[in-house]
Amino acid sequence: MHHHTSETHQYHQNDIPGTNGLPILQSQALTREQVFRCIVPTCSHLVHLPDDGILVAWLDAKTGKSHSVKTHVAYHNTALSCRAALRAQGYDLFMDLSDRATRAHWLLIVQRWAGERAATSPHAGAPSNNTYNQRLAILSSLFVYARRQQLYQGDNPIELLERRKVYQYAGAQAIDPLEMRKLLATIDRTSLGGMRDYALLSLALHTGQRVGALGEMRVGHLTRAGGTSLQVMFPRTKGGKTNARQLGEETSAALSSYLEQVYGPRWTTQGNAPVWISLSRNQSRGQALSVQAIEQICARRLGTSKAHVTRHTAAKTLDQLGISASEIQDFLDHESLATTGRYLKVLKRAEHKYSRDLEQIFGISTLSKGGVRSDGDH
Template identity: 30%
Template sequence: MHGAGDDGADGPEDQVVGAFRTHLLAERGLSAHTVRAYSSDVEHVLAFARRRGLAWDAVDLVTLRAWLGSMVATGRSRSTVARRGAAVRSFYGWAHDRGLLPTDPARRLVAARGAGHLPSALAVDDAARLVDAARETAGSGTPEDVRDWVLVELLYATGVRVGELVGADADDVDQGTRTLRVLGKGARERVVPYGVPAARALDRYLTATRPALVARGSGTPALLVGARGGRLDQRRAREAVHRLSRAAGVDDIAPHALRHTAATHLLQGGSDLRSVQELLGHASLATTQRYTHVTPDRLRRSYELAHPRA
């Protein structure tokens, strides 16, 4: 652990921030403007830590929460706080992945949200970048990389909860009709469709990758199999989504944001609320309306377009 005086011109702090910039440019392919913004946000938290006598690698979750709180107290906008929080999570996640830190202090860092707020949906292009990054990683990667490609494809294609997906068995997949059977809240079973890209990922996974993973254990029936041959757990699934979102250069998201993204894109594409309700497994249509940000104005426009006496 370095002391607070290790932040000179050529000190470890400058070196690690410089390496992070190189990562953003060369590995994630972000624009120079975005890299400058990320760097500025990281430098902001490191300056806060220095004032507390801490070097970059001594920062903990308590310090990061205090940093977020200081911005709220000084009137920073919610979007600014959220952006800076995302940049710092990306920085410390990268440092941990590279072995520069034994733990990731920002892993549980969440900017405060008002009551009733839901995770933001990815834009269509960003969702495509995420699944493309997963597919490219699987192209020359490990069996776990192929499984994580399937994980991301199915979360986005079906809108199921991550717990529902990791709870599914291999025989819950019907490749002929491209559907997946899941068990939702209240033990309610439903069947959800998926598209051609997810079908391609599943075909590769079920043909060769899953058998190789199952062989490491004792013959689990699970659809998604962990590194030791058992059922993939939710924590590992969440870690995979966070890792792939960083690799794709999109907002660092959790699996639930992919569920929200799927629902939002369905509505934007013209799907009706009842169909989305069935897909998501909501008992109440009111839940679906809130979940997908369907505003009264949007309902009014739809009504005026469709009703003969509008």
């Protein structure tokens, strides 16, 4: 067996601190169980070989394709969580499902698992239909890979489970531009936390980027674009693409001021240091903000924990300014114009362009011709 020198391994070695080039697979024959730390530093799972062999190969292929640590962790968590649910009932992920009763029970376990909130989740209630479908899609990907590599001889049982109806962008909400302006103005930028939050939200609004891409920003992704402006190269946007955006002077100034407070006047030399750091009084201080931490900033500053609100607000504001749908498509990194059209339609659904006309026709007014009557008048 070869040393693990795939593109994924090289990516982790070069781009992610703390890897130390640790391979998952070793050259000696697997005659007994061997346990290794997952090659992705932010993934807390241990790898048990040879038991996890198919999972390791699948994860390596998926991470190598997307170059996303977030994708790896999500896939690893999902696969192990489902396998644990199956093993608790005496089943397993890869097993003989030719018996109808066995297959029916196996499918029921997986279906229930996909529709239950994870024990570690901070949220209550059942997960969204989108989460349910995503879990099944991840598992289906595992079976497709295993069959293609001839590591599993059965069919793909996940195809038998029906997906749930999802209304695309149903939760998309935008904040009125004037209201957003007021919210940004209330941030006290005399503190480091205020400087960070203002720069983060300003850049999010200015670029329309997803929270995952914002969270993975490193100082080395920022370069001078002439004058005082900065350019940011988002390393891994959706689909594994890179995306360069030039920032305006004011956004660049807010970001530069914050980074100078964190790393000093020579902040541009910090390379792989995170742009958005935790200021908590615990072991996470100084480390990169997690997606959850960015959501908490949005909740505190904007009144909603949905970090995509900045993306939605930027898109809707561009539409109100008369920017063409094709340009907004490019701004949002959408693959198709149809996707952008559906997106904007949802964002505008709460608008009532006939509201004033109907008020005038029906005579709806805050004033009463007869004045205000006392409670005793009938």
